[in-house]
Amino acid sequence: AITAQSLSTIMTQHQSGLHFLGAVQGPDQVLDASPELFRKQLYAVSQHYKFIIVDIGCDMTALQLGMIEDSSAVILVSTAEVLAINQTRRAMNDLMAATVPGDLFQIVLNMVSRTSLDPRAISQGLRRPIIGSIPQDDNTAYMALQRSTPFVLTAQNTLISAAYHEVVRKLTGGVIQKLKALSRPQNLRSPSLNSPSGQVQGSGAPSSTAIVSKGNRPVDPMTVLKLQIHSELIKEMDLKKDLTSSKGDASKEKELYSRTQRVITQLADKLGHGLARDQRSRIIKEVLDESLGLGPLEDLLSDPSVTEIMVNGCDKIYVEKNGKLTLSTVTFTSNLQLRNVIERIVTPLGRRIDEKTPYCDARLADGSRVNAVIEPLSIDGPAVTIRKFPQDRITPDDYVKRFRSMTQAMVDFLKICVEEGLNIIISGGTGSGKTTLLNVMSSFIPVNERIITVEDAAELQLKQEHVVRLETRPANMEGSGEISIRDLVRNSLRMRPDRIVVGECRDGAALDMLAAMNTGHDGSMTTVHANNPREAVARLETLCLMAGMDLPVRAIREQIAGAVDLIVQISRLSDGSRKILSITEVVGMQGETVTLQEIFRFKEEGFDKNRKIVGTFQAMGLIPTFIEKFEARGVTIPRNLFTSSSSDQGTGSKNPSDTQGSLGGPSRSRMSPTMAPRIQRPNPLKKPGDENK
Incomplete structure (x- = not known):
């Protein structure tokens, strides 16, 4: 903590009562400090002094802007020359563009002589009052430097000392107290019918007219002010034209942003006179976001x-x-x-x-x-x-450790299924996380394979390099030119794909997807809306019928049984968490029915004291029929992977730990320390007969 005693050890104290603390040791050095930490320290120092003056220099970094934001006044010192006044004007515009209230600026003219510009003309040009004019007195200033003593002490009867005292008197005699009101919250009053300008004004006391009515609908005065600023902004700028012309050009976009922010700031000062500083900054940001960005x-x-x-x-x-x-x-x-x-x-x-x-x-x-x-x-x-697409890429480990959505054994099983080219359908309801799971499972595809993705709106972000992303196109104004998912799936077959990944099958494209899976494009994946694996098969049948090919239902079911190898069922549960409810193999046809066998499932067992779902992931003890195919390729999967002892993992415990992420809400878990069985692959560098050595 900063105390008066600790300050006395770091401050240089002058006999006049002025305490000085240097930020750097020389003019070639720059203060490198955290803006947030520095502002906290400066606030702590301010508890021990009535006035603090900070010389922030000419560069406007986050550190300087943070100090300006906390200040009660910004004193701009300039000589009464044309170039210096223009530089001062630019500095004011830059600060106002950074949402610094114009009322904070106090102009002090230095080295004023008979040949200098008229202070009244300068005040009119800058649109700010001049609170002081320090006359040029080279002799007095030089002697003060030589003696290392302020001239206000050694030459008290000079004009330069009198001008300095006048500036101090104005600042301490009411200017700063008046400006401090800008940093205090105020209540907005609605535009009065008697106010010809229609301005939304600030008030220091609560007002019963803080809300106006528009019909039977209450309207926030802040909203009224923003509407007024939007209306004036349209008159000042052609934003639609400017946005179009600057699209894709970073320098033009930056210049448009600065110019728009400057205009909005000026309008906020004009229409919202007397706003508190925090209200003013918020209004400027919200109007700017709505004008150039996505608003709230x-x-x-x-x-x-x-x-x-x-x-x-x-x-x-x-x-x-x-x-x-x-x-x-x-x-x-x-x-x-x-x-x-x-x-x-x-x-x-x-x-x-x-x-x-x-x-x-x-x-x-x-x-x-x-x-x-x-x-x-x-x-x-x-x-x-x-x-929203997650900012941080979700990994398979997140499903196991962060979301508790499946076990490590289930992840390993899905990984080997993708790598070995099984065709997989991800099934789930709206908002269950199908696309996110598809994105994660697509990361298992080997990097040396060519992948074609087809989506309505491109969401998948595959990390492999050899990826071609296709996106549908709606019809134009004449009603022609539409390109659907089905068109893109058929076209992708001519693009020599190793894998085809379709974001979602929701129409006749399902038939083309099944045809692709049945014609050598193994390892393809897609998603469908269904509540369980059996419904997913029925959903695929319905979508294929929508293709209008008049195929018999048995033929469609044979296509499904021959094309689809695995169905992964994901669901959002009542507590907000997402879970892999089932991993099911499509075995084949038995009579008129597509036969399925469940390999893994999540079994709900109730709720814990925090109303989080308690359950267990279970292996059903059934060996997938494609295991023998994998083993023929040299991929060994231990059979105990499919027994309950290697896969049981619950959610919910006496000592739960909260986890949360973009995939779902907090969940409770009692993770089993048992490691998943190891899957062995053939070593391409191993020569025949090495195993006998």
Whole structure:
């Protein structure tokens, strides 16, 4: 802790009562300190002094901006020359673009002479009052330097000392106290009918008119102010044109961001007179995000605990955290701003959304999946659903140790199945984590194989190098030019793929996918919506019938039995966690039925005291029929992998440990220390007969 005694040991104390602490030892050095830590230390020092003056220099780094944010006044010292005044103006504009309130700036002119610019003209040009003009007095200043004593002590009767005392008197006599109000929260008053400017003003006392009504719907005065700023911003700038012209050019985008921020800052000062500093900064950020970014979605997208975002009109944004839905506190300014954000998402992808095509699938730059619906289909305003793509790549270890979604034995089994080219279907309900699991299982594909991915909106992020990503295209304004998943699957067969990975089969593309699996493209994978493996088979039948080929049901079932080797069932449980409920082999046909045998399953056993699901992963004791095929290739899988003793692993215990992640909510686990059986592969460097040596 900083105390008066500790300060006395580090401060240089002058007889005039001034205490000095140097940040660096020379002009060629730069202070390298954490902005957050430095601000905390500076605050602690401020408890022992009435006034603190910090010389921050000319560079505007995060450290300097942090100190400005905590300050009560920013004193800009300039000579009364044209070049110096222009530099001061640029510095003010840069600081205002960084959301520093213009009212904080206090101008002091130094070395003023008879030939200098008129202070009144300077004040008018900078639009700020001049609180002091220090006359040029080279002799007095030189003697003070020679004696290492301030001139206010050695030459008290000079004009330069009198001017200095006048500046101090203005600052300490009311200017700083007035500026301190900018950092204190204030209540906003709604625009008054008697206010010709329509400004939203601050008030130091609570006001009963803090909310105005728009019909029967209450409107936050902050929202009113943001609407006013948006309206004026449209008059000042053509953002749609500017965004289009700067797209893809980093320097132009940066310049547009700075220019827009500067205009918004000026409008906030003009329309929101007397705002508290924290309110002002928040309004500027929100308007800037809505103008150039994704509005209030920006903060939600950067929050790693949020896995899904659902927008129901401009004033209702729900988020999923830990598998549970909650209403967010952030809102859009209006449905118009929400529409602008939707168009900002879909336009770069070559897609459109309007009254003729009022819904659209898209993706964000990070791969997050977006679905948008607008009026007239969405009655209460535009609706947006964003399935966030995890910022950190999810690994198989996460499924075992972090999410407790399966056992290590199950991971090892799936890994060998992918590597050996089994065709796999991932089945699950909406939001169960099918695409995430598909992404993880695709990482098991050998790096020397050519992979073609087909998706509605590209989400898969495979780490292999030899990957071709294909994405569907909607119809154009004339209703032509649509390219569906089925078209891409058929085209991918001509691209010499070793594996075909389809994000989701939801139409007749399932028939083409089965045909690909049956014609030499082993190791392909896809997902379907179904609640259990048997329903997944029925779902595939239905999707194949949608192809319109008039095939008999038995022929379709034979295609399924011949093409699909494994069905992995994943589900989101009632406590928000995701679990692999079943790994099932497709054995073949028996009569008119596709026969299945379950290899692994998750058995629920109830709830613990925290209402988290308790259960056990079990091996069913059945040996997959394809094991002999693997062994013929030299891949040895211990048979005890499929016994309950090697695979039992529960969730829930007397001493649970919380885990959470983007795949699901907290879960409870009692991990078994038993290691999974080792899978042996043939050694390509081992010569025949070596085993006898």
